[in-house]
Amino acid sequence: MAHLITLATCSLNQWALDWEGNLERIRTSILKAKEAGATLRTGPELEISGYGCLDHFLESDVYDHAMDMLFKILTDTSLHGILIDVGLPIMHRGCRFNSRAIILDGKLICLRPKLYLANDGNFRENRFFTPWHRPRHVEMHNLPPQLQEHQGVRQVPIGDVILSLNDTTLAAETCEELFTPQAPHINMGLNGVEIFTNSSGSHHSLRKLNERIALIQEATRKNGGIYLYANQSGCDGDRLLYDGCSMIMVNGEIVAQGSQFSLEDVEVVTATVDLEEVRAHRCAPSRAFQAMQAPAYDRIEVDFRLTHETTSIMEIPTPTRPPRYHLPEEEIVLRRSKMAGYLVPLSGGIDSCATATIVYSMCRLVVQAVKDGNKEVIADVKRIAAFSDKLPDTPEEFCNQIFHTIYMGMANQSSKETRQRAQDLAKRIGSYHTDLNIDDTYHATKNLLTQGTGFEPKFKVHGGSNTENLALQNIQSRSRMVIAYYYAQMLPMVRQRPGGGSLLVLGSSNVDECLRGYLTKYDCSSADINPIGSISKSDLKRFIAWASKNLDMPILEDFIHAILDMGMTYDELSRFGTLRKQHNLGPYGMFLRLLNEWGGHGKLSPREIADKVKRFHHYHFINRHKQTVATPAYHAESYSPDDHRFDLRPFLYPPAFASWSFKKIDERVEALEKAMKRGQTIR
Ligand SMILES: Nc1ncnc2c1ncn2[C@@H]1O[C@H](COP(=O)(O)OP(=O)(O)OC[C@H]2O[C@@H]([n+]3cccc(C(=O)O)c3)[C@H](O)[C@@H]2O)[C@@H](O)[C@H]1O
Ligand SMILES: Nc1ncnc2c1ncn2[C@@H]1O[C@H](COP(=O)(O)OP(=O)(O)OP(=O)(O)O)[C@@H](O)[C@H]1O
Numbered sequence: 203m204a205h206l207i208t209l210a211t212c213s214l215n216q217w218a219l220d221w222e223g224n225l226e227r228i229r230t231s232i233l234k235a236k237e238a239g240a241t242l243r244t245g246p247e248l249e250i251s252g253y254g255c256l257d258h259f260l261e262s263d264v265y266d267h268a269m270d271m272l273f274k275i276l277t278d279t280s281l282h283g284i285l286i287d288v289g290l291p292i293m294h295r296g297c298r299f300n301s302r303a304i305i306l307d308g309k310l311i312c313l314r315p316k317l318y319l320a321n322d323g324n325f326r327e328n329r330f331f332t333p334w335h336r337p338r339h340v341e342m343h344n345l346p347p348q349l350q351e352h353q354g355v356r357q358v359p360i361g362d363v364i365l366s367l368n369d370t371t372l373a374a375e376t377c378e379e380l381f382t383p384q385a386p387h388i389n390m391g392l393n394g395v396e397i398f399t400n401s402s403g404s405h406h407s408l409r410k411l412n413e414r415i416a417l418i419q420e421a422t423r424k425n426g427g428i429y430l431y432a433n434q435s436g437c438d439g440d441r442l443l444y445d446g447c448s449m450i451m452v453n454g455e456i457v458a459q460g461s462q463f464s465l466e467d468v469e470v471v472t473a474t475v476d477l478e479e480v481r482a483h484r485c486a487p488s489r490a491f492q493a494m495q496a497p498a499y500d501r502i503e504v505d506f507r508l509t510h511e512t513t514s515i516m517e518i519p520t521p522t523r524p525p526r527y528h529l530p531e532e533e534i535v536l537r538r539s540k541m542a543g544y545l546v547p548l549s550g551g552i553d554s555c556a557t558a559t560i561v562y563s564m565c566r567l568v569v570q571a572v573k574d575g576n577k578e579v580i581a582d583v584k585r586i587a588a589f590s591d592k593l594p595d596t597p598e599e600f601c602n603q604i605f606h607t608i609y610m611g612m613a614n615q616s617s618k619e620t621r622q623r624a625q626d627l628a629k630r631i632g633s634y635h636t637d638l639n640i641d642d643t644y645h646a647t648k649n650l651l652t653q654g655t656g657f658e659p660k661f662k663v664h665g666g667s668n669t670e671n672l673a674l675q676n677i678q679s680r681s682r683m684v685i686a687y688y689y690a691q692m693l694p695m696v697r698q699r700p701g702g703g704s705l706l707v708l709g710s711s712n713v714d715e716c717l718r719g720y721l722t723k724y725d726c727s728s729a730d731i732n733p734i735g736s737i738s739k740s741d742l743k744r745f746i747a748w749a750s751k752n753l754d755m756p757i758l759e760d761f762i763h764a765i766l767d768m769g770m771t772y773d774e775l776s777r778f779g780t781l782r783k784q785h786n787l788g789p790y791g792m793f794l795r796l797l798n799e800w801g802g803h804g805k806l807s808p809r810e811i812a813d814k815v816k817r818f819h820h821y822h823f824i825n826r827h828k829q830t831v832a833t834p835a836y837h838a839e840s841y842s843p844d845d846h847r848f849d850l851r852p853f854l855y856p857p858a859f860a861s862w863s864f865k866k867i868d869e870r871v872e873a874l875e876k877a878m879k880r881g882q883t884i885r
């Protein structure tokens with residue numbers, strides 16, 4: 203006999219410290235879940251405060267306000283009749299915990315603190331929270347007076363606990379716990395838990411969704427079970443983009459999957475599942491033997507059933523579906539910053555072109571959301587696209603209102619092609635484009651040196667040195683930055699935008715060039731935000747090729763083929779970046795690894811590999827200081843060299859050429875060359 207349950211998970215666009223806004227989104231999600239007939243609703247990690255409060259989690263205000271919001275949920279009778287799993291920070295016996303609150307009919311049933319905190323990459327949960335490093339331990343939590351009065355008791359259980367309902371058993375797992383080798387769901391499943399909730403604060407990075415899906419499939423494929431994954435969505439104030447994609451899986455198969463880059467503030471994902479499928483999946487005796495040995499959990503008895511009271515013949519479980527993976531898209535930073543639009547200095551090269559294309563593809567998403575009647579997006583569009591009361595019909599129309607591109611050439615130096623490419627791209631996407639020459643600024647600045655010192659610098663082609671050449675180039679590139687900010691402040695006024703305002707300046711240096719330091723400090727790489735600062739050149743090229751085809755922009759083909767001489771290729775740079783950050787290899791370790799990858803018959807010699815590794819480190823070390831002032835970039839790439847939050851390294855390095863690592867590389871090269879001369883095979 204079928205035991206059907208309708209369950210709900212959700213993605214909420216929470217914002218750190220937006221207490222009332224967050225509460226409203228939580229309420230809406232619960233009401234939507236109820237409307238869909240769900241008896242259980244789970245939501246993202248720390249949804250009451252927002253996941254990304256960072257050091258605000260050290261403030262007691264946060265714990266106090268979180269309790270206020272919890273109280274509002276408990277006392278809102280419209281939220282009764284459904285089991286609610288909601289995330290919030292709590293203070294217990296003087297320690298701070300990242301916790302879940304399980305609620306039914308206005309009563310807090312228990313608190314479930316996170317056991318294993320996320321502390322790698324962008325995550326620093328150990329800095330704010332204490333891990334509940336005691337699997338299966340449960341004790342009592344003293345409620346604040348207001349909640350004591352409401353609950354009619356002084357305490358509720360807190361700990362790693364299972365809820366035993368009238369018809370099934372349920373337990374909560376929190377984000378990182380799913381990623382650990384001995385994940386709680388293993389013993390919970392062996393203890394008979396049939397439904398697992400997982401509330402996450404998991405930000406997007408390229409290809410991470412595949413890992414999440416694989417982990418959830420693994421969690422329920424061997425042990426059986428229904429897994430509800432909830433994730434925050436959008437930007438919550440930091441440089442991370444939470445990519446939602448909440449989902450429901452049964453025995454390793456997806457039955458519902460939310461969108462990954464939705465503009466919806468509240469997206470509720472529901473599915474109707476059959477408990478019988480889990481029970482049937484668990485029939486193997488080998489699993490039962492392990493279940494007998496599994497450490498036992500404390501259970502809290504809850505007098506509530508999740509299954510439908512009556513099952514009509516028409517009701518069937520939601521069918522399984524294949525996972526859906528998306529190409530990366532962009533979040534509307536404008537929604538958070540309340541600025542009047544964007545400006546990007548458009549050079550005719552691929553990087554600023556990619557930045558512009560990302561903005562354009564965002565305009566497409568926005569116009570689609572407007573057509574779909576998304577209320578929040580319509581309100582944002584009305585506020586930002588202030589030139590007209592009419593809602594934009596096309597992405598180009600919207601783009602023209604919010605996006606400004608500017609080509610800043612030199613009369614006799616800039617190539618006709620780059621100028622034309624910038625113009626053509628602007629025309630295609632509809633941006634408000636300005637084309638000007640910066641010769642006056644350039645000559646005026648250059649002459650300041652001659653005026654002050656009598657020295658007249660020359661370009662190399664006119665007999666100048668490398669230093670003079672670079673200094674003159676840098677006048678041009680740094681002037682562009684100053685002019686870009688000038689335009690960003692003035693264009694809304696020049697265009698007579700109702701309400702005025704100024705524009706966010708977008709940067710466009712890519713992750714590989716940052717890693718190598720192939721950029722001028724304080725030129726147009728300095729901006730307010732850099733949408734591509736953590737995207738590799740090869741992904742950017744792929745994105746441009748994709749956009750050329752899928753966004754009907756054949757003009758982009760012209761941008762793809764530019765080549766730069768940085769002393770290494772982008773593919774090599776990408777490999778160095780990956781080995782340095784993701785494989786944690788220093789120069790010597792990287793050399794040894796690449797000997798295997800790039801060496802061998804007909805491939806690179808040990809000396810060639812050594813030269814490449816050393817050249818990379820030389821440039822990376824001398825240019826690392828540029829990362830300390832890098833424009834905040836939305837985090838996308840796992841080998842991003844972001845110095846602010848993600849890749850914490852010194853910025854003053856001892857000379858690489860004299861380093862012990864380089865000496866060891868040289869010794870190894872010499873030993874290998876000697877061995878080769880003797881005709882021995884090398885490894
Ligand atoms: N340790 C340290 N800590 C803090 N600051 C430090 C520093 N060392 C130097 N600095 C500062 O940094 C300055 C050097 O940096 P910077 O002025 O950027 O100059 P630099 O790195 O010498 O030159 C820029 C490089 O980027 C290349 N580039 C630039 C622009 C576009 C492209 C392209 O085609 O895509 C390529 C260009 O060919 C050149 O190789 C020094 O003058 C000094 O002011
Ligand atoms: N003539 C120009 N007009 C406007 N902006 C420019 C111009 N030249 C350079 N820029 C800006 O300065 C940034 C860095 O210039 P650089 O020459 O390093 O280009 P890049 O790193 O190859 O990027 P791109 O591929 O966009 O040219 C560019 O991304 C662009 O935003």
Ligand SMILES: NC(=O)CC[C@H](N)C(=O)O
Nearest residue numbers: 320377378381403404405
């Ligand atoms: N908030 C978390 O626990 C996130 C950790 C996890 N590794 C992720 O990236 O999704």
